[in-house]
Amino acid sequence: MKKSLLLLLAILVAIGLAACSSNSNSSSGTNSASGSEAAGEPEAETVTLSFWRHDYAPEAEALKKLIASFEEKHPNIKIDFQMIPNDQYETKVRTALAGGNPPDIMALDAPTLASYANQEAIIPLDDYFAKDGNKDDLLKPVIEGLTFNGKMYAAPNNEGTIVMFYNKKMFEEKGIPLPSKNVDEAWTWDQVLDAARKLNDPSKGVYGWSPTPWGFAGHEGAPYSEMAFLWQAGAEILSPDLTTSKGYLDSAEAKKAMTFWKSLYNTEKVSPKELPQDAFWNGKVAIHVDGPFAFSYQEQNFPDFKMGTDYDVAPLWKDKNMIGTTGSWGMAITSKSEHPDEAWQFVNWVTGVEGSKVWYEETKNLPARQSTFDSFAELKEYPMNIYAEQLAKYGHPRPVTPAYPAISEAIRLLFEDVGLGNADVDESLAKAVKKIEDGIALQKQ
């Protein structure tokens, strides 16, 4: 026993050492010269650009296509594309930045842009956009969401917003009139609540209304949908100059939004404190909210649950205002990159006029460019027209400030405390304001 164990150890050590030494040389260099063809020309040098993005299969496929076409067109540039599990994407990026070892190009969600820009981890792209970026073609809320201190720091892959999904069969069974498909005639909170009361069926485990796509999730998905409630009620999260949330997030309008939210989960009990997986698609939730990516998710995972017969979409609900949160992922170039010009070529390839069309075709995400909207007739038809029109008329980006991580967390916890925990509205708002103020103060240091 003992001898064979020792032998095993010895073998493992030997193999291990060999493997380690053969691997240790392949650490990521950004630049490897192979210029033997066109002698002496700087263009002949092969540039390798590293590009990190969160892992999401349908979008990764689209990127791989765009990378392949880009490399074909630019034989001297290679893209080293790394997908990182979404869960820890920020951890990985921030560690690499702290270590001075970031990729050349990184994907980011719009509101995190300001904190990276503020640390000068990413570079402004205005000069590039002026040269060949077709900035005029980008939608206004998109530019707004990617601009910090007057400069644009990222190029958008697409735009995003959320609309209402409803289980058509359940509506018909209960004889509830279907909501309008016109974005100017969105249902009010009270109309939705009224329908939800009728649809609610605890004995069958059916909830009337899940006002947030993933329930009380621990990620950006929750505040994304929750912020809309505040804005719809007429509240703001920050002052217009983004320096304080005092007097804005604790306003009467915010209190109204939170009181309504509280009632959904605690007195009306139409909303699930614990959202079952795929609740809407399994018929456990009657009214739901989701992005355009939901359609491909349904086709892939719930092919028998069909639009038109089982479910339909309508504009998001409204209160005093009609507002839908916007913002999605873009691509930024890090300040450590030794090849920003080549990096821009790639970014512009993916996010430019032609790249955006490929991106839309592959991912069916809401475009960030007018030219893409103009080239696809289906974007003017149901269901995509609801997203498109709501975006154009009622879109509202999340605040662009370096303190956004604190804001996102404060909003998420605020809605959790009030919804899940049935906490006092005034106290919870005060707590959220304090958290945001602390976050802003930290940035000022």
Add this chain to the structure above:
Amino acid sequence: MNKNLLVIVRTVVMIAIAVVALFPIYWMVMSSFRTHEEIFKYTTLSPELFMPVRWTLQNYKDIFLDPSKPFGRYMLNTLFVAAFVTACGLVVNAMAAFAFAKLRFPFKKLLLTIFMSSLVIPYEVIMIPQYLLMRDLSWINTFTALIVPQIVWVFGIFMLVQFFSDVPRDILDAGRMDGAGWLRIFGKIVLPTAVPAMITLGIMTFLNQWDSFLWPLVVINEEKKQVIQVAISSFQSLRNISWGKIMAATSISSVPVLVLFLFLQRYYVQGITMSGVKG
């Protein structure tokens, strides 16, 4: 009569505990044979809740046949790293523990205290300095970075120190008298008595490495060098969670650990009782 009743009650309680412990595993394995649509469909007590309606191997096909995420490769990577760290760790930690337990040298108490106090530092705090160190050694994106920093394990040393300090000094002195060096005493006398403890530590180290997630995520930048836990986490993306794939991947990834444990369980239990009871 009374005794029989006791046996029955005891059996029932033990079965109940076993069911509680095993049901999640059963559910995981069964879910891995379901389609995504089916996993969360059945919520009431019915046969469908316990058995897949439409058995499918699709989830396993999906994870093993995806060329952009070679799951088999990730398993081999993790197996290699875990086995290597376990092997090196056992040697290094056992020697360190022996030195702390039995040798006399200056500042021993102080050194041991400093060592032990590092147990209270949360990993997140040392992660970035450790990353910077790896970068300066240009070990980023290599298995070396996964292996070397993990070899010395303070908890392992602590556990073995407890164990070695129970070895009577007289035996060591007898060895010295017969002319054996410390290395020989360590190898021929101390280590053979410590086999259960070593196996216990070995299983724990292996399991730790098999489950490691954050560190590989941060230092490895290349898909084909990634480890299994990071791959499993990648099935959970921003907008959806591929539960079928996660269930299949976790089912597969528990196999090596279960096998290892089944074979070495005898020693594992022995190791725990020995280090606990003696003293």
